[in-house]
Amino acid sequence: MYPILLAPDEGFRRPTGLAYTTSGDIHFMWHELAKAFCLVLIIEGILPFLYPNRWRELVASLAQTDDRVLRLIGFISMLAGAVFLWVIK
Structure with missing residues (x-):
């Protein structure tokens, strides 16, 4: 239970x-x-x-990333978070 x-x-x-x-x-x-x-x-x-400089470079590269790729990354992140919550529940 x-x-x-x-x-x-x-x-x-x-x-x-x-x-x-x-x-x-x-x-x-x-x-x-x-x-x-x-x-x-x-x-x-x-x-x-x-790492402020590295973070700035990462944000600049994300600004140039295709919307479809960003949505896929966001979906995978949400799915992983939901799975981890379910596991530790």
Whole structure:
């Protein structure tokens, strides 16, 4: 079965998933989404911080890349992320 998340500030267990019914549950969901967004910003900022010149070259090459290739890269990235989430769930 799926693991149960334990909210750090509350003494009851809540099932994982999108079935949120009370305002506290909705707050919990937005808090988790905010943490995930913060992690995305941290990960996205690593390359420009460590290698600004290389990052600039990469962005310039992406500007010249065909839309179809960029869509394929985006689709593969989303698919990999969904698979990894499913695996660690």
